[in-house]
Amino acid sequence: MKEAKMYSVMADEARDGHTEQLAVCVRFVSCKGHVKECFLGLQKLERFDAQCITDTIEELLQYHTLSDLLCVAQSYDEASVMSGPVGGVQARFRQRHPEAVYVHCYAHELNLVLCHTCKSIPPASDFFGLLENVYTFFNTSLVNHTKFKELQKDLGLFASELVQLSNTRWACQVNSIKALLNNISAVLATLEATNTPIAKGILSKLSKPKTVYMLIMFSQLLGITEGLHRYLQGERLDMGKAVEYKMSVVDTLSKLRTEAAAEEIFEKAMDICGSYNIQIPQGARHKQKRLEGFVLESRCGATPDLTSSAEFRYEIFFPCLDRMLQELADRFSGAGQKIMEGIQACNPSSPTFLSEDALKPIAAHYHVTIKPEELVVEKNFMKRKMEKEDICDITTAFHLLDEDMFPALKVIFRIALTIPVSSCSCERSFSALRRLHMWLRRTMGQERLNDLAILSIEKEYLDNVDPENVIDRFAKLKPRRYNLMLPQ
DSSP states (O other), X not given: OXXXXXXXXXXXXXXXXXXXXXXXXXXXXXXXXXXXXXXXXXXXXXXXXXXXHHHHHHHHHHHTTOTTSEEEEEEEOSOHHHHOTTTSHHHXXXXXXXXXXXXXXXXXXXXXXXXXXXXXXXXXXXXXXXHHHHHHHHHSOHHHHHHHHHHHHHTTOOOOOOOOOOSSOGGGHHHHXXXXXXXXXXXXXXXXXXXXXXXXXXXXXXXXXXXXXXXXXXXXXXXXXXXXXXXXXXXXXXXXXXXXXXXXXXXXXXXXXXXXXXXXXXXXXXXXXXXXXXXXXXXXXXXXXXXXXXXXXXXXXXXXXXXXXXXXXXXXXXXXXXXXXXXXXXXXXXXXXHHHHHHHTTOTTSTTTXXXXXXXXXXXXXXXXXXXXXXXXHHHXXXXXXXXXXXXXXXXXXXXXXXXXXXXXXXXXXXXXXXXXXXXXXXXXHHHHHHHSOGGGTTOOHHHHHHHHHHHHTGGGGGXXXXXXXXXXXXXXXXXXXXXXXXX
């Protein structure tokens, strides 16, 4: 990292029992040109204000002698204490590291897009509440679960379980939807065979065309975002490719906003309804004239059943799709418009690749001087290379740049790769913390917990450690009653 001379910092916090733990990771480009994200450590937070969190991050950077290196970016979630532009962690950190632009975690952004979409549309909110009720019904009762598995076997279905909804990763809800779709016959049969008020209530909700329609619709919509969600969990992704994938998702969703796509979803839903004898309500023969001439914004009480393809399209499909597209447009702001344009100018797939106007702001922000002659030579060099081989991302282009030939552009490309896309590495450290801080180790101190976390997360570095040397050093640290040194 010190050879790279620059890094970006990522931080996230989580509760561990009665303690608030702050995980800090850094991202950098190694001397071999590989993007790496390393775990620095876990720190116990004494207070939960922005000043305490900033000081904790700064102390950890100073401990690893990184505070004097160039910090190009910082990435946290959207909590006000972290992202506040005036008194938040990102603002206080920039007072000490002016070049460190703030990047909101893209994985968290995508989660908020789906969360706000599903919770802002009343039918969608009711639908996901029903999914949670179905999972609870079958997994909190051994009798119901056993009956479900027996019917699953009798119907010749593949042995699988229903999946619980995720409270933190809304992109994973597609797994719950697909599990219910694959087992809907066994679920309906189990509910029909169970004579309890809860089973009858869930059955009445589940055996409605509107529910089946939303199963098909959300399976398709969330399936489109599933690949982007998996990509944003990676370590070596770059901002340029993340923006490209995000725009691909937006384009795919935009093309779905047609009557033909809505009609296809409606036909699939009606086929499933016909297969399981789900009654499709018929529309009223005479249209009610009550409230005619008024603008009705919401209804209280029971909502009427939807009957036609147009009603499903305008009441459910288009509102959910429009809200998702609007959320995707409003979010994913990245590291500021000018910096984002500079990063895109480093992406060979971008139409602004090596554009001088796009590179100037990012070069000025990080105090890099780009000579026009160097840029012209680089354009000709890349043009010749792209005729012979496929150069599709920033990483590939970075490897082709010679530091002696293109010193300024090499720095700009390194900065573009160092700026993080998400803070998922911090979240992964909390998964390791859950495995380490089990009930058998609840009395260990913070220092030992931090050391074990580093050994667990950065275990690849242990390959260079000789266990015999560790044992010898441990034996010599303190005189003991028994001699741990084995005779030669």
